[in-house]
Amino acid sequence: MYHNISYEDLTPVEKHFLKASGKEFIYEPTEKIPVIQIKNFYELGRFTALRFIEWVQQNPGGVISLPTGKTPEHFISMISYYLNNWNNKSVQKELEEVGIDCSIKPDMFSLHFVQIDEFYPIDSSQHNSFYYFVKKFYFGNLNLDPQKALLINVNEIGTAEGLPLNKIFPDRVVDLSLRTRWPSTRLERLQKTTIEMVDEFCTNYERKIRELGGIGFFLGGIGPDGHIGFNIKGSDHFSTTRFTQTNYETQAAASVDLGGMEIARSILTITIGLNTITYNENATAIIIAAGEAKSTIVRDSVENSFSNKYPATVLHKLKNARFYITNGAALRLRERRFDDVKKESPLSQKSIERAIINLALEKDKEIKDLNYDDYVSDKFGKYILEKTSKDFSAINNSIIEESMKKFNRGISSVENQIILHTGPHHDDIMLGYLPYIIHLVRNASNKHHFAILTSGFTAVTNSYMLRLVESLKEYLSNNAFLDLFNEDYFNPSNEYGKNKDVNLFLDGLSAHSRTTRKEASARRLLRNILEIFGNLNLTEVNFKVHELINYFNSQYPGKKDLPEVQKLKGMLREYEEEIVWAYFGFSTKSVSHLRLGFYQGEIFTETPEIERDVMPFVNLLRKIKPTVLTVALDPEGSGPDTHYKVLQCITEALKIYEKEEDISNLKIWCYRNVWNRFHPAEANIFVPVSLNSFAIMENIFLNSYGSQRDASFPSYEYDGPFCRLVQKIQSEQYQTVRLCLGKDFFMNHQIPRVRAAHGMVYLLELSLNEFYTKSIELKKLTEFKTPK
Template identity: 25%
Template sequence: MSSALDMQMASREKIPTQVLTDPADVNAAVAREIAELIRVRQAEGKTCVLGLATGSTPTGVYAELVRMHKEEGLSFKNVVSFNLDEYFPMQPNELQSYHRFMNEHLFSHIDIDPKNVHVPDGTLSIEEVPHYCQAYEKAIRDAGGIDIQLLGIGRTGHIGFNEPGSGKGSRTRLIWLDRKTRIDAASDFFGMENVPTKAITMGVGTILDARRIIMMAFGEGKARISAEAIEGEVTPVVAASFLQDHPNAQVMLDSAAAAHLTRTNLPWLVGPCDWDAKLIRRAVIWLAQLLDKPVLKLTDEDYNESGLQELIAEHGPAYEINRNVFRYLQATITGWPGGKPSSAKRPGDLRRASDEVFPKRCICFSPHPDDDVISMGGTLIRLCDQGHDMHIAYQTSGNIAVFDEDALRFADFAKEFNELFGISDHKAGEIEEHIEEFLRNKKPGQVDSPEIQKLKGLIRRGEARAGGRYCGVSDENLHFLDMPFYETGTVRKKPVGEEDIQIIVDLLQKIQPHQIYAAGDLSDPHGTHRVCLMAIFAAIHRVKNEAWFKDCQVWLYRGAWQEWEPEHIEMAVPISPQELQRKRQAIFKHESQKDKALFPGSDPREFWQRAEDRNRGTAKLYDALGLAEYEAIEAFVRWVPDLEGDGGTVGFGEAVTLAGVQSS
């Protein structure tokens, strides 16, 4: 990067920021820095004081440190640790306890002295908390201060539990949790109503006292707030923005979390660009939206006056740029997602690969039992109506997302059904009694018994059948994979293993599809979509050299949590008002998720509302850019596996590697 560009970056990025492609690369870099400091302090005969964070963000760092301990002999005997926060009240053995989290992810796997471990105490009486917080601050000072403080960033911009309004000089204290923070934690507690309203947290001032601070963020869900903290004004509304005032702070992002940085999102505003076709599309669409103009009405002056002088100089005039982008967008639109048969062809129709194969065998992989209809229900209906052999593979049971009262209602039905028809079985009676007793006496956050998990899985399975049938998919083409990684009974899942991948391989080899549809909705806050997608990629990597795969296309859909940006879209399937209504009815078949989902994430709307708004939003955008006006559009990008290596490329140019599947 040139010195001039460095200066331009610095003027926007007010905290030194490093962007690496993959979270695994970030984890390795941070772990190496921590390990190096530990070893230096060991050689000096000194302690190394670490400030540690919890949540999903730092787990990869902890896993790498554990690996270094076991394989490279990294010792933690000279390490003193202070954790940022803990829920209040909270018993240390509870599933959601940060004491338990740290033991499971780090402390129980290394040789750190338990006396050197400090995690805020959630068992105190409220009267004891102020004195305890003062003592926690003193313990940090007595240890010599924190050498490296590890941070994540919350959706409100909080670091630790320093919610909006926390002052720069705030110290360790009891704090009331923001509603957004509690919503984000709801999945860990099996419902927002079970999330504690308070927490003990280090203050912003306590954090800023650290000699070195590393803040990490992964995924699209953290992109907007990360950019605000890095490039925005310093404000108590975003506690992470105070890191701009620290002399030795650094932010480490993966490529997804860096999506809203100016250098990533609008790179032409910070320096020279390599103007490939995708970047040109992004710039033109941005300009059209900025000026509220259709693409074909943009002028040379529009480009020059909006910071795109380099683009117009290298690839102008505007007429040529506009026409090329418009033609690309127009070519993405197709009412025949499975291809059009020769008998239906008209002169000028867009021909997609393998159109000569009609009808096609198609499979939609749905991470949860409702993602298929939520995200591509209109396309599912279209594929079935057009005569394709449509399959749906439900990758997980979705059993943790069923309310207890729904499970109890089904258990009551089963009991009365058996009584009504005189069906008696000793084992069935025992199960009925267990289910009723367990659910009526279940404590908040308690993990369901295996019997309850199976019952809830059956509820989701029945709803999936109803939704699939409504779209036109036959019962024998509905596949319930129940991938083992998911079946823990908690939000925290096991790593994807060989058995998970082989299940998908076996199904692909059985069906030998011409089209594969998979969820690219990686902002799913629980991580299941990402893990399921990586398992699909790993399975495809194993079958990609088989003869049938040469005629196969892989399309990624979104919709439940986010939508594809317009410059990335490679297939846009228009949805008529009637098809949109049919899609809504298919979503309604998932009654346990209707009205209120157990884990709604950051969006309080029902899933059908989210999906329709996003589909209509894509259609409105196409209309505003000067393309045909539709009721709604479902968008897709194509993933092309690397036939030589271990990864592949998504249509918008994102490299996807498979090396991290086991640790996803």
């Protein structure tokens, strides 16, 4: 059943933040659950922390269940801040402003904590287990009582004959069919017994939660498929705590934590059920979501009726259930977007374009064929007619004309430019707009330089490194590199040697010789080892190689690496990037690896610093003196992730550089790739992509990025390498532009390059001041200063 919820049902804290949002708390009948919008990720954490404190004051000894991962970063830090500074006057003033009674300090020690979920099999002492996270961040910061906790400590669940988990499940694969079939080997008998023990643990876990009266305060994130805990898409709304499998989307999201899809595909989970969450009908259940990437699943969860397809719809039956989301996550909530459009004065061309292009997609009609009835059948279309007082055909024509301008910019010649291409990670540039680069490099008047700002070591699995190191061991044992070693070929400062490594690899590609490619990679690995570990002789090199083999064999997947190993993995990614641009004739001097220091592989990443993270890019600007700069410009995400932090480093570097050089005419080309994409209304350059360009992109990606070929850390949207997801995205973008320009526009065009188009890249060109404005807008949505 749905509850009729009024404004008076909201708490003082909720009323305070709702007022600040300028929105209604629910837009009925479209929305089925109250939603409170917050301006940015930091404020979302602060709001949720204050609501939690408010609840704890009213429910001492209550039962709480809180999330793990990056989602609760500011929630945890803000609770800790308020509790540790409760008697501070400024804190008390802040608490009073939102309606919290400062005379009652929350009794955190009285609470019963319930862990939501855990991977299985996993050693609970590993830093990537949720048990570890809960102990470190919740019990380590919030003064909770461990004796009152219900935790999922896999190490204490038990196994058949008390054997270690790695003896029961040596390949980490748990076959749940053993629940219903006879085991055929001794190992299967041990596995069947262990599975039964886990099932029994789940039943007892559920019983203990219900004996406590159920969960009183539940806070959770929401996965790309809509999962809450590990209640994936399709989960029964009456499910309880259980031992279960996951789906691809959940595996992809967990792959970074677990050390790659190779592990994530096989690992199972223990999770509380949807009925566990809603068992207490008076429970406060809150889902938090930040960033545009979550906007689709937020819409589906808020606007749909009860459905197993969308697990969060189970919360609609709780009168105290809410969605707390950032403005980015609210992007696709139709009534809220309409409210934003109505507040525009005058109505922007971008909003008109977005609404009418969306209408064309919904109707599957070309823009020119949209009629009056189409407009008035759509809330946005009808409003646009009323607000602009224009005829629908005039609006259609304006969108067609604007789309044509964007397209013509994408096929116009670019000459005499110095283009500095930047990527937060290796492969960002090529996945963002390689088809455009293919045309830009054909004009010899243009100069190009490629800069990767972070080392990208987290994208390399231990198993891949192990294969490379074992390959190097073979060459060393055969003395294959003895002469080169004595010739100082492997000296890290030997630029000729670096370029020779890359060129040898390309020779191997040309000749279809795996042996040649293997040798080239082994050469570069040896060079990297010498750079990291110093001027070793061959005996010492052999010892170091054995050391590395032992390291990669013994580390559990997902464990944070030693700094030297992080650097080794990062240098592998750098080598792969050099191969990419060598396809077009660029030497290693044309590729800069900045390795910005904020990127350290932590779950909660560091804030960039001027000397460490900004000045290296200032120095590169001084050296290259670009006339065009490319930048990954993602929308508001779930906090200041790598792309955002790189953007801010570039922004600060430009502000320093412009005091030395006149860069008022600098053009900024903004791109997006697999993680986010422009709406055509947001872009101002449409670049056509041919099947030939798609083929080149796939060839380069799969051959150059060896560490990414198996898609160990993929997108949840596509089960495969990123290059194929990009082709899918760019193909879809082409179909959208066809609706704008006409389906026959491309087929009948006089230019062969246009006729060959079957994909489209969207770019946004900005002036320097426009870029600063965009960057500041993102900073307001994303940046924060956590109180100390």
